[in-house]
Amino acid sequence: MKFDVQYLSFFVIKVESKEGQTDKSYKHYQTMDGYEYLDSDIKKFLDGEFTRISKRKVEKNPNTEQSPTKIGRFIVEPGHELTSNPNFNMLVRLRTVDDKDDYKNACDDLVRIYLDTSSVRGGALIIVQAALTTHPEDPFIFVLKCDFENKIARISEKNLVREIEMAISARNMKSIQYPYMPEEGLFEEWELKIHQSSHARYFEEFLKFITYEQSIPEIVNEHVMEFVQTYVENKWPDASHEERHQEERELELWAASDKRTLQEKWEPDQVVEAASRIVDIKPEIEIKFKLGDTYIKGFLADYGNKIHLTKLRDGYAVVIEGDAFTFDKSYSPVELLQPESFRSVAERLLQSQNEELHEEDDQ
Template sequence: MDLRMQFLSFFVIQSESEKGTSGSFKAFKHYQTMDGDEYEDSALKQFLDEEFIKIVKRKAERHPNAPNPPTKVGMFIVEPGYELGSNPNYNLFQRIREADSKERFHSLSDELIRIYMDTSAVRGGAFIVALSTLNTFFDEPFLFILKCDFEPKIARIADERQLISEVEMAISARSIKSIQYPHMEQDGLLERWELKIHQASHARYFEDFLKYVSYEKPIPEVMSEQVVEMVHQFIDTKWQDTESVERAQEEQAVELWAASEKRELQEWWSPEQVIEANASLIQQKEDLTMSFKLGNVTVKGLLSDFGGTVHLAKHNGKYVVVIEGDGIQFEKGMSPIELLAPPELEDIIPIIGTAAEAAAAAEHDHDRIYESGSAAAGHDRSAYTQNAAEQGGDDDAPPW
């Protein structure tokens, strides 16, 4: 990837944690702004070039599979009927991209870091604003905003007598936070309404200074909303425009179910209805997942597996999950289960749901045997006592 630097501004942020004070101290200092030639001859090139390539190649989903992913796509917010030029964050980014001198780039980068310093959880470190082109695709520049936190307890090798010397302000590329604008979803395809943000941790403070950027909901949240909407549509179809106590009870049950973090099987729909509803979700995203627990066992798979290789049923009052496949694989810790010669399914079905009855029967047999044994032991003790009395001794030795 042919990356050509145009301008780069390097700032250092100091906060109260670095100063060791109890007040709300935070400040920044501009160290240097350089053009492309100066960057080529600087130590920053070796430090950052690979990071810029990683940032560009890093993939991000508009609808991530989990909440607060480290890399996400942000979209500039505009009022209905207005264009991108009405968004303050976009306007600043565009002015930086259009900078034609070091002085202009430094001035706009200074404006950007001042906005960042107004966020609630600023931490010390290096703040870098860079403008670079990727000549592999086009000449249009990318804006990169990077933040490297200070690394605690860093030392470097000194001489034979001193051994090590303390480094006052060390930064590392290990956990760089970054913003890239514009977002390039595919090679050569720019999304001018979007930027890409990356944070190694799930903290939000690096994105909080972009007040006019929004992020799409994660897939589980989107899917949950659509499922609830499907249930409401089902109720509307079932009752038409009829208002009744039964309909109100069903709607209330839906609200309680949707608001619960841990939900149980509702038994409202047939397998065919569930498969049809799944299909409408899978059309939007093929790799949607499902996860549920049966007792202490967790089952995970694709939503498309339901009705095909994963089946739910009831037998003898118990829930049953049947998972079919061509083979079973085990990982890590061995167990005797790996040695099993599986019986046929029809041999297992009769014992499903009978474990409680078997346990109760075993307990009953245990109690009966215990009572029988106690009676026999009492008889032996009586015989022994009588025999000892007949011998006229006070021998307290055990019977054995």
């Protein structure tokens, strides 16, 4: 996969705080066409970045809520065309321009809009029109942001080191790619790909008319709450029932808690049914929890099949089924174990439980 740069504009953004006020400004350094780019130093800086951005893995439904790479889709009201979206028009203008001065003017407009984002930081903003060598008539727009790096120095014989002002690096480069290319040569004009590893989501603030698919945790949470609401409505059809109000309050507190405990409200078959519907969305959805000091991680699809939760004495136990054990590099005597039968372990645990009950009765 190789790209040919057709136009590139380079801007520097400065953000200064004075007496509680934030002063944001930008300076245009240079706009170049494809021939000028070939002989420029920035070609060495960006070499390979367009391919890296295009090949960066992304899922429409990320596995985490704070995924750095996302697919965005232009928001269009029912009955309206894609051209009614301002973000689409801005990117299409950059994508279709074929004059150096016109390209610079279009980039100027983008930078001014970008500067209005509240969390913008100083750095270099590079806007590139580039096309695959195999598809020269279908260019991409790459918006690249490199924040200024602190404490970057070059070695100097006279001063040992000399600090470099306004230093940038491609290592933590943030990017927008339009259109999104799910596979080489396939273009999705309704979608773009963004990558920003920092917590500041200013690309999302900058592109105000773009929507993003829910992450897997968000989808799971939404479905679980739907199941919970259905459970409450079926158990207490009368919305004015006091027990229903109490249950809803308890479940609301449970849903809002960062560290949740086992609620002991649903039967196992109800949990299996709810889990199966969620697994239909994505089979690889994980289940993670902690029992005592032990962390357990598996697939939600295995609940009720290979992962079993049970009560034992005044606490709980987890039974996990599998074909084989694997251990890490450090040795453990457990690795030499000849396992007992499940029946033997279960009987011993039950016997221990009965002995504790007898001791309590004697007291």
